[in-house]
Amino acid sequence: MSYDPNNIFARILRGELPCNKVYEDEHALAFHDIAPQAPVHVLVIPKGEYVSQDDFSAGAPDALIAGFWRAVGTVARELGVVEAGYRFLANTGADAHQEVPHFHVHIFGGRDLGRMIKRFDD
Numbered sequence: 001m002s003y004d005p006n007n008i009f010a011r012i013l014r015g016e017l018p019c020n021k022v023y024e025d026e027h028a029l030a031f032h033d034i035a036p037q038a039p040v041h042v043l044v045i046p047k048g049e050y051v052s053q054d055d056f057s058a059g060a061p062d063a064l065i066a067g068f069w070r071a072v073g074t075v076a077r078e079l080g081v082v083e084a085g086y087r088f089l090a091n092t093g094a095d096a097h098q099e100v101p102h103f104h105v106h107i108f109g110g111r112d113l114g115r116m117i118k119r120f121d122d
Contacts, residue, residue, distance in 0.1 A: 001101055003049045009102035013047060023075045027067030030075045039110025040079050040086070044072050050103040052092040072105055081109030087116065
């Protein structure tokens with residue numbers, strides 16, 4: 001899948017669309033999800049044209065990879081979800097239902113999140 005420079009997250013990064021920003025540095029932007037699935041539901045996106053985690057890990061410079069993952073940790077701490085626990089999720093591709101073709105991590109918290117996925121034999 002090739003990168004679409006007109007995807008919603010690219011447009012947010014360029015300032016063409018607003019977001020409810022939580023955090024920003026030279027590596028990442030974090031903002032509240034518009035359709036939250038938990039009391040805390042924030043998206044963290046890298047500043048670069050990466051379709052997925054696979055694309056990001058294969059092509060991003062080391063400084064961006066380190067800075068992005070540090071930003072994910074910083075955002076979780078700033079949201080106050082570290083002590084009680086939180087989940088981060090990155091969907092990659094059609095089978096995972098990736099909706100926006102720009103690599104992003106969801107941070108969920110603020111309540112008991114239950115099991116991550118249903119057991120295969122359930």
